[in-house]
Amino acid sequence: MSTIDYQEKIPNNVNLKEDRTLQRALERWQPSYLDWWQDMGPDGSTNFDVYLRTAVSVDPQGWAQFGHVKMPDYRWGIFLNPAEQDRKIHFGDHLGEAAWQDVPGEYRANLRRIIVTQGDTEPASVEQQRHLGLTAPSQYDLRNLFQVNVEEGRHLWAMVYLLHKYFGKDGREEGEALLERRSGQTDNPRILEAFNEETPDWLSFFMFTYFTDRDGKFQLCALAESSFDPLARTTKFMLTEEAHHMFVGESGISRVIQRTCQAMNELKTDDPAKLRAAGVIDLPTIQRYLNFHFSVTIDLFGADESSNAATFYTTGLKGRFEEGKRTDDHQLRNDSYRVLELRDGQLREKEVPMLNALNEVLRDDYITDSKSGVERWNKVIEKAGIPFRLNVPHKAFHRNIGALKGVKVNPQGQVISDNEWNARNHEWLPSESDRAFVASLMGRVVEPGKFANWIAPPVMGINRQPVNFEYVRFN
Template identity: 80%
Template sequence: MSTINYSEKIPNNVNLGEDRTLQRALEGWQPNFINWWDDVGPEGSTNHEVYLRTAVSVDPQGWAQFGHVKMRDYRWGIFLNPGDANREVHFGDHKGEKVWQDVPGEHRANLRRIIVTQGDTEPASVEQQRHLGLTAPSMYDLRNLFQINVEEGRHLWAMVYLLQKHFGRDGREEADALLQRTSGDDNNPRILGAFNEKTPDWLAFFMFTYFTDRDGKFQLAALAESAFDPLARTTKFMLTEEAHHMFVGESGVSRVIARTAQVMNELKTDDAQKIRAAGCIDLGTIQRYLNFHYSVTIDLFGADQSSNAAIFYSSGLKGRYEEGKRDDDHVLKGQTYKVLEVKDGQLVEKDVPMLNALNEVLRDDFIKDSVAGVGRWNKVLEKAGIPTRLVVPHKAFNRQIGALAGIKMSPEGRVVNDVEWAAKRDEWLPSSEDFAFVASLMGRVIEPGKFAGWIAPPVMGINRQPVDFEYVRFG
């Protein structure tokens, strides 16, 4: 097996070339990663040269170098944000102590679990999106899909580095297992439910990158507070790339809405069937996709009451979103937080210890952020003079995790019986007919500057290139 040139093949700021044990571990893992990419990465893309952004250092000049490259030759780097020798733990029971550069024995199992769970989401989304390149609505969008794919791959490398560097044989086994699980596999699925769902079409992809990558933002931001300094510094750098994924989702849905609004105005109708007949996605279908992806994503934050969340916080393993900006004692003992439950057929709030409700705290932060983006989509409708507005459903709608799991709930937050749920389900969530219709629009458009009829062009291209730039060269 040829050895890896660590300064050229894997840009890094962790002195990979000086750690023989880590080199051997990575040399064993890297060919398996490439095999995984070839097997379940972007389908039919092996010889494409894609205009990609590559991180080669953490400074502003180095983390965004653009150029055409084959994806399997992408330089998956390993980067930690610059360290601070004086950094202290700023929450939980270890508040005020120096942060840890090595894994404390008593927190080993929990830290490994956190890193593995985060690491498992990265290859999962590549697997979920592997067929989408075959139905891209434009070359611009195809390039954005591929950029997200390689960055999810880089985030996998980041977690594998932590496992192999800090967790010995256990870490090497976990790193191997990250390539053995497969999204949606009956026998060996991905760890979290949302990452076993299909991403069948580009509207689903845009919703996924808007909502589910936003979950990634909040989870990474909470881990960026960690007392385990290598994890905090790694996730902080990952956040710089996550922003692009959410941009692809928000702007993608916005462009779908803009095109639909344009056709509604041209035809002077809001009739869903007439909009569909004109080759566009009606607003009702967009709302149902929104309902589904939002509800599946808020389940990713876990149960509303969790002893694990309390342990992770008190131990200093995982903080809250923007922990440093909060004006409480950052220990939280004796504090409470409101969570929802159903009592006598009604949704009610109850106070629980805040330490046990930290999943709910993070979920509520996510919801506030998500609602703001949906407001920006509504501005597109407002500008077009369309009175319809998109809304996020109630956070109790379509939940499969925690106290609200399995309770039949309308998008407005009203408890309903099985009969009403069955009657209204296809008004509230995408139906097989919706999926079939959206699938019927998914013809591939790859001529530079051309776009499928159901989506508007973007306002500008990537990295100041024109919209009709040759973002992908087909081999």
């Protein structure tokens, strides 16, 4: 007999109560998940009552219910967007056929790989952020961190559901492995390198949620086009929560910039040393953090030319961002795309088959989207009357994957010598002293309505609550 009331403990719309095989699989997996959360979830937070949003259904009234809850008691649910009747495959070799409700045998390995790779990013980010609660700049920010954490946990549940439901013993083993890998661990690290980087401070956290969670948005949008209907429906619902993560990042950086600009105008200086002495983060340091997180994130899209990307598209496993809005033939056999290469000491464009350049297509869509938020940050600086602009670096800057791996390029896109890179990279990427300074500002502020000196308060609170609401109750 089941030991878990599935509708109460695990809100879902996948008929979990009637699926005895899946029940048994999840009964075995859930204790391991809770052990992982205890070991690797937010440090020291077990007994806090946190004002969290919980999804209990996919309709507008049910997907965002708010209330104080202890995070180990959070109801991690399993939700798929409602099925689209008679949905057809709309790209690749199977264009026009009925969408798959089960995994085609010939695509089983590739689909499992895609789901596992996406699933692995979810617990990884929780692990990367697990100590940040100890240095939160406010209760408001602490609550936002915890909301991101529990939703990354729910996204892990979403991927594990697919593995358990559709991949049998292999899927169950992959589900266990998702709880065994650890971010940054030498012998069993997370799959993607960006998820093995440390997130040691709140400036890094805001950059991560702006840039790296935005990669999550684009990957999920591409998977939401999948011919495998359960994956498409799962990722579409995940996107409703991913939007909050990017909001945390964009608004967080905006508030850091606002506070810095305020100090610049009060002190009538743009001298980084004087601003640091005043306890705020100077704009050039923010630019260096931006450069780092942007460049690490665009590596997540993979190599510029990829036969795997072509295979995933032609077989219908993974589409492009907003595939349905594009006006080509959705098969791309005769299309080409420009990618960069190093030729004669310079960056040059070359034409390659578009199917092989789909990683680059998605990366370029991501870059366009990222720039729009950076421009909103620049409007904060402009409004303060300060002649400084933040910029997204050139996409060849600080790359560690594909044809541009290891090529020394400055943020403006000019190829430079190893000697110049070694002499100047501290101007473009956070130095040890930068990170030490930012770390020195990190001190926990827990009184409702109070904020650390280096960040401005938000314009409004969560769910129409006041900014000084008790978002976290420390028990």
